[in-house]
Amino acid sequence: MMDFTLNEEQLMFAETARQLFADMSGPDQWLEQMESGAARIEARWNAIAENGLGLLLLPEASGGMGLGELDFALIAEQAGYAALPDPLVESAGVAAPLLAAIDPEHPLLADPSVSIAIQHPQNPLVADADVAGGIILHRDGEAWLAAPDQVTLTPRESIDPFRRLFAVAWDTASATRLGQADWDLALDRGALFSAAQGLGLAQRAVDMAVDYAKDRQQFGKPIGTYQAVKHHLATAQVAIEFARPVVQAAAAELAHGDVQSRARVSHAKLVALEAADNAARISIQVHGAMGYSWEVDVHLFLKRALALTNSWGTPYFHRQRVAQRIFTQPTGPDQTFAREIEHA
Amino acid sequence: MKLGFSEAEEAFRAECAAWLQAQMTGEFADIRGIHTLTDMPERRKEWEQHLGKHGWGCIGWPRQWGGRDATLAEQVIFAEEYARSGAPGRINHIGIELAGPTILAFGTEEQKQRFLPDIAAGKTIFCQGFSEPNAGSDLASVRTKGRLESGEWVVNGQKIWTSLAHISDWIFVVARTEEGSKGPKGLTFLMMPLDQDGIEVRGIRQINGDAEFNETFFTDARCPADSLIGNIGDGWKIAMGLLAFERGVSTLGQQMGFRNELDAIIAAAKDNGAANDPLIRQRIAKAEIGLRLMRYGALRMLSNSDHSKIDGAALTYKIQWASWRRDLGELAMDVLGQAGEIAGGSAYEWGMLPNLFLFSRSDTIYGGTNQIQRNLIAERGLGMPREPRGDL
Structure with a gap:
């Protein structure tokens, strides 16, 4: 049978991330960063680096810990819960492992406080390209690397106030050729960690609404007393609980890189971000007009969920991957839940 | 049963359309298509005055007060043609x-003379x-408290979402x-000028980056003793009467605006290929049906000559359109995909469809949340027992 329990080490890293983000990526810091317009809060980014959160997926040959996708998914979930503005997930979860697979001793990998941005055919715009130590670029299936000052970056205002997107114009003369890269694996990781962030986004949206519904009084009672309110939140929580094991199973089997594992990643991305989107929408409704105002923060979760829904493959793309498994794999009673049977 | 509009009504439609079209391609072309308030x-204040000058400001009002005595159907026709022309939302809605209908229904002759001509002329904007x-x-x-003091009302407190x-x-x-009064008792409905030291207005930024709402603070704010509508203690009755206007005619003309939004989504889906996604096609069809x-x-409500029955049907209308439009906003973003998440310039300013998505989150909240609407339908419409709500 599959084992969904997490080991001590996994729980420890997740707890480290949770605590760090709770201290350094909350309402005060969101406000501070939105007002200053700064790319990042240096103290927070340094703390992330010092705690080694960026090293989990890197192979030991690159100075990393050589852990797996499930380990990093737990960190990504916490990043979602904190609406973390920093590029930890894409840099350490997608870009750095891709670079390490090509050149384990690349100098960019030596300093964990240096972020790496990544362009992917599924994502026309590049997140946090201006503050990256290097940008991994895509051309005809090959990977290239350039520093931000070697390319032309045009900022594009995202609906998510913390998602700093850029259009990148570049030519091969001012970039370094890295060679063939596993773009499919990058996509799977990007999609999986988006899904993991979705779980965190969803849970935070529900938690905020639960707190508000306990506190906000109308008609002489906390609004959470009314079934019209509490049923909404119960529905949101149900979706989260069912999405979580899908994300974990997708993480555990991502390395297979076959039609089954890809479909599972797609499944995870669809359900986790639907849960996040739904939870954020419900949370806004429960907050009433406060939820529609900028200062109450719930909108950050709606907007991050939206941004991640369309990054690393749209819902259409991922539904097609699920359909591909259905229509290309043998069917019949002996094939039902094939991977689970094989592992039983 | 007779569906649709009469010949005379269609002639009226042509007249509205011609006039609005001329304004929106002529003198007021610069405000055409603005989708925020x-x-x-x-x-837009000039536009309100222009509407007033040409007798289009408040066509449903009596002629005596600057209106046209327009029938319900004519009001809906005007609202539809208004949206079709691309004219911007009415800042004096x-x-x-x-305010106008409330003064008409409950105000004194003197109050009608004081307020109605200037509202009709677009010179007095109310909130x-x-x-x-x-x-x-x-x-x-x-x-928020009001007390009479040497021939004036003195008001202290705070309003929000103004x-x-x-x-x-x-x-x-x-x-x-x-x-010491509680609940609906002991309230009074006052008309107050905003331009005074005792009133401070602070903007509230919304999730779409716009700031249409405000907090309004009253610190010994004043208005003359005869500024109340109805009697002292009638405030709740007047307020409920006013909200019935809100649920009535004024919501029926919106459908042309909705049509514009759905058409923009259909055009975008054809343009970017989203129309090839079977799920998107289904949702567009569902939106069209809705x-x-x-x-x-709306046509059924209009065909009912007894307008007092409209309020009952209108009870169900708010939740219907609000939920429909919120779904439409979500459909818009799913059609646009990543392109919908990028603002046109460097400021946090959004085109029609992303703004529809963000703005429509409020449709199911303002003017009575969907949850309150369902309570109203069940309790007032179906006569079901009231949910316990505190001790009032």
């Missing part, structure tokens, strides 16, 4: 649809002082004027 306020930080769905729990207070001239305020559902609902 806050852009270019000065030009509150004055025309709520609504109902909600407070602790009185939202539970509107009757307002705490749309367009920052560009308005007057505000109507539901204030607690009987010390729009026509509302259309026939």
